[in-house]
Amino acid sequence: MSKDDDGSTTARPKELFTGGERPFDAEDVVRASGREPSPANLEWARRLINEKGAAAIERYLP
Numbered sequence: 001m002s003k004d005d006d007g008s009t010t011a012r013p014k015e016l017f018t019g020g021e022r023p024f025d026a027e028d029v030v031r032a033s034g035r036e037p038s039p040a041n042l043e044w045a046r047r048l049i050n051e052k053g054a055a056a057i058e059r060y061l062p
Helices: 026-032 039-052
Strands: none
Touching: 026 039
């Protein structure tokens, strides 16, 4: 690990993003929700994305 500007030794990204700021698909939503990407779960995620937009994935991310 390298020393950051603030003296810490933890590696961390320079910018933080939420899921809705970048492109995502149904499989991303399924995996973020802790489910396996089965056909039924992918269809659920597609409906959720159509209904909620970016909020579909943001609800599962910290």
